[in-house]
Amino acid sequence: MSIEPLWEVFVRSRRGLSHTHVGSLHAPDATMALRNARDVYTRRQEGVSIWVVRAADITASSPDEKDEFFDPAGDKVYRHPTFYQVPEGVEHL
Amino acid sequence: MNDLFVYTLRLGDDALIAAQRTAEWIAAAPQLEEDVALGNIGLDQLGQARSLLQYAGQVEGEGRSEDDLAYFRDERDFLNLQLCELPNDDFAHAMARLLYFAAYQQLLYEELLSCADETLSGVAGKAVKEVAYHVDHATQWVLRLGDGTEESHRRMQAGLDALWPYTAEMFESDDLVRRLPVAVDPSTLHDEWDRRVLAVVDESTCTRPEASYQHSGGRTGRHTEHLGYLLAELQHVARSHPEATW
Amino acid sequence: MLAGMDSFQATIDADGRIEPRDAMPEGYRKTLIRQIAQHAHSEIIGMQPEGNWISRAPSLRRKAILMAKVQDEAGHGLYLYAAAETLGVDRADLLDLLHSGRQKYSSIFNYPTLTWADIGAIGWLVDGAAIVNQVPLCRCSYGPYARAMVRVCKEESFHQRQGFEILHTLCNGTEAQKAMAQDALDRWWWPSLMMFGPPDSASTHSEQSMAWGIKRHSNDELRQRFVDMTVPQADVLGLRVPDDGLAYDEETGHYRFSEPDYTELYEVVKGNGPCNQQRLAHRVKAHEDGAWVREAAAAYAAKRVAREGAA
Numbered sequence: 001m002s003i004e005p006l007w008e009v010f011v012r013s014r015r016g017l018s019h020t021h022v023g024s025l026h027a028p029d030a031t032m033a034l035r036n037a038r039d040v041y042t043r044r045q046e047g048v049s050i051w052v053v054r055a056a057d058i059t060a061s062s063p064d065e066k067d068e069f070f071d072p073a074g075d076k077v078y079r080h081p082t083f084y085q086v087p088e089g090v091e092h093l
Numbered sequence: 094m095n096d097l098f099v100y101t102l103r104l105g106d107d108a109l110i111a112a113q114r115t116a117e118w119i120a121a122a123p124q125l126e127e128d129v130a131l132g133n134i135g136l137d138q139l140g141q142a143r144s145l146l147q148y149a150g151q152v153e154g155e156g157r158s159e160d161d162l163a164y165f166r167d168e169r170d171f172l173n174l175q176l177c178e179l180p181n182d183d184f185a186h187a188m189a190r191l192l193y194f195a196a197y198q199q200l201l202y203e204e205l206l207s208c209a210d211e212t213l214s215g216v217a218g219k220a221v222k223e224v225a226y227h228v229d230h231a232t233q234w235v236l237r238l239g240d241g242t243e244e245s246h247r248r249m250q251a252g253l254d255a256l257w258p259y260t261a262e263m264f265e266s267d268d269l270v271r272r273l274p275v276a277v278d279p280s281t282l283h284d285e286w287d288r289r290v291l292a293v294v295d296e297s298t299c300t301r302p303e304a305s306y307q308h309s310g311g312r313t314g315r316h317t318e319h320l321g322y323l324l325a326e327l328q329h330v331a332r333s334h335p336e337a338t339w
Numbered sequence: 340m341l342a343g344m345d346s347f348q349a350t351i352d353a354d355g356r357i358e359p360r361d362a363m364p365e366g367y368r369k370t371l372i373r374q375i376a377q378h379a380h381s382e383i384i385g386m387q388p389e390g391n392w393i394s395r396a397p398s399l400r401r402k403a404i405l406m407a408k409v410q411d412e413a414g415h416g417l418y419l420y421a422a423a424e425t426l427g428v429d430r431a432d433l434l435d436l437l438h439s440g441r442q443k444y445s446s447i448f449n450y451p452t453l454t455w456a457d458i459g460a461i462g463w464l465v466d467g468a469a470i471v472n473q474v475p476l477c478r479c480s481y482g483p484y485a486r487a488m489v490r491v492c493k494e495e496s497f498h499q500r501q502g503f504e505i506l507h508t509l510c511n512g513t514e515a516q517k518a519m520a521q522d523a524l525d526r527w528w529w530p531s532l533m534m535f536g537p538p539d540s541a542s543t544h545s546e547q548s549m550a551w552g553i554k555r556h557s558n559d560e561l562r563q564r565f566v567d568m569t570v571p572q573a574d575v576l577g578l579r580v581p582d583d584g585l586a587y588d589e590e591t592g593h594y595r596f597s598e599p600d601y602t603e604l605y606e607v608v609k610g611n612g613p614c615n616q617q618r619l620a621h622r623v624k625a626h627e628d629g630a631w632v633r634e635a636a637a638a639y640a641a642k643r644v645a646r647e648g649a650a
Contacts, residue, residue: 002431003637004124006424023487024421025126026430028636029643032233036126039133040414044494063360113394116402119409120390120621123629125383125417132410136403143399160398184632240642241635248631330397330455337513339397339455339505 002026006055007033009040011047019051027052096273098153099172101213102162103312104201105145106173109163111194112138113323117181130230134191137223144216164331168321169314176259178311178320182252185245188234189252195227196290197263200282210275232293239297250299257302262309351552356482359425367551371481372426373442374553379419380437380444384618386412388452389461397455404501405458411498415491422483438623446604447534449612456509456516456523462502464524464531464569470499471565472535480552503572510576517577524573525581532596533604535562541601566594 004026010019022041027033033052041047061069077083086093115135122128146159176194181187202224205217238249266280294301310316331339343362350357357363390409396402420430436442447465452458473495476488509520536542536558548554556564570587573580584597606612 002429003633006421023418023490024424025417026124027126028237028633029640032126032237032636035230035233036130039130040126040417043129043133043410043414060360063358063362109399116393116406119393119406119413120383120386121625121628123625123632125413125420127629127632128386128413129410129417132406132413136406136410139399139403139406143403146399163399164397184629237636237639238632241638242631244631245635245638326394330395334397334513334515337397337516339401339508339512 004028007037007052008055008058009033009037010051010053011037011041012049013047015048019049022046024055030054095153096269097210097275098149099269100273100276101145101149101152103172105142105149105162106171107177107194107198108138108145109142110171110173110177110320110323112136112142113327114177114179114181114187114190118187123184134227134230137220137227141216141220141223144219148212148216160331164328165335168316168324171311171316171320171324172314173311173316173320174259174262175308175311175317176256176262178317178323179256179259180319182255183248184234185238185248185252186255187252188231188238189249189256191227192231192235192290192293193256193260193263195224195231196286197279197282198224199228200286201277201279204277204282205275208275208277213275228289235293235297235299239294239299246298249297253294253299254302258305259308261307262311265309265312267312351480354552355480356485357480358482366547367553368426370548370551370553371484372423372428374548375419375423375426375484376428376433376436376442377444379416379423379433380442381448382412382416382419384437384444384448384622385465386416387618387621388448388450388614389458392452392455392458395455396458401458401505408462408498408501411494415494418487418490419484422481422487425483434626438619438626440610440619443608445534446607446612447530448618449607449614450526450530451613453526454519454523456506456519457527459502459505459509459520460523460527462498462500463506463572464502464527465534466495466498466502467569468531468534468565470495471561471568475555475561478552478555503576506576506578510578520576521578524578528581529599529603532562532565532599533601535559535565537601537604538598563593566596570594 005028006024007027007030008024009022011022012019025033025036025040027036030052034050037050037052042050073079112135115131115138118131119128119135122131142163143159146162150157150159150162174194176190179186179190199221202217202221205213206221208214208217235249235253238245240246264279264283264286266278270276270278291301308317331337344364347357347361347363347367350361357367386409389405389412393402393405393409396405420433423433424430433442437444447468452461470492473488473492477485477492479485479488506520506523509516539545539557539559542558545554545557549557570580570585582597584595586595587593588595607615610616
């Protein structure tokens, strides 16, 4: 068993974008996790900001619940702008 | 000999020999993440060495390249600090060395930023960010090893103590640095270095290394026996094929 | 609504990706753990044959490139162990399996790097073969493995080129350099061909892995692709591929080549290669020498947590 916990790493690749999950690593604590993440995941200038989160602290939806979680959104097409018809000649809408 | 050439060579040799030692950890570090981290640090040091040696060759004006200077000089011609050439021993020694050396480089490069030589200030501008990270990396480990387990505390203390006698050499002033306008007189860096390094030592729960006999000689090419072996390994392929390009 | 294994099969059939918390057959999980771990082990053992040349690289530029490459391999090992961990295993346990010889790594790393030209040959041939093997894995049915491989392949694109460049420089250099390059090709050619595994007729895991979308092409298909790709490159270098049976077949558009001596491969897999013991011993030593460091870091973190709790 690893004595160092697993951390999930999120990198903002450039200003204006969200942090995206890029992978994980082992580190003894948050300070080292952040530094390791810098060395491992941004050696080619891939990022301008990093988050690290202890993998054990993430609460995830369960794949067994995926139908009740995500299917109900499937019939709500009116949430998408393409659902609506716009008369010809109307702009900036 | 040209003062600027010698001065640049000193800084370049420090970085080159340090890089050679740092690289020894790749594939031998305590954990995979540390292989990667020390790889970055070694690459930074090597990058500094290349810029400085290239510039030294240019200043000398005899057509010597960075490789001519790295591969075709003998032990007595190398001007690096003895601190840089000592063997890695264990990880605590390596982190003690990195703390001592990177903290010195950080202060030095901070000063060189504003020197009148554009190339040197340019190298310093890039390197100052790199060595700040090296200081931080060494600091994190000295704290963890010093305040970790009994064994790690003992080893960290041993590393700090063993390398302390090689630290005064970093701050030795001589005619050359006093004469050369762009050079930083390293004796002016000592107090701040002491303050920064000892703050880390204190926080790590290690005790400050005791004042002791201080070794010297690297700046005039008098080295420990270790440098000969290091150079033999570094240079042997290039010297076996002196006419070759790679 | 599809649950459990039905959902798994439907996803595979639709060429979709399986993600860590999805239901999956135990065999699928085990096969992946074995393959990803072996892949990760290969990356970190693979650091050694090249790493031992960092100190001797004949120019500072080459030294920097090699250092970056070996460092990348540590990074790639790390990505892959992380992918394996999403299947519920722990990196430390996988390392134990490597150290105790219960999990394998690619046999290619049990050959010695004897001259500087070997660093070129490894980049050109070994990384070349690895890329042929790995590119299809970017479409592997298991999401975390596929994503790790996308990252690995992207970063590795420079590895093969730098190897070719080393050899190209040697081949345009002195007679001694050129001889060094030919010698390296002579020694690395056959082991590189064997990197694709045993011939299809003798491969034990292939069929099921293909059905699960873990493997996309057979060993022999990939081996052929590698030969077709590499032989013209050897011509550019002016080096001779050490195979008298090598010939271009106009009809098929492929090179015909001789069968590698697989008995050698099996011996190396069994542990009788020139460097098996050396590689493993080096790895175990690094791990054991680092134990007190890892323990110290954990102890420090625990003290911090305790102090913060008390404050």
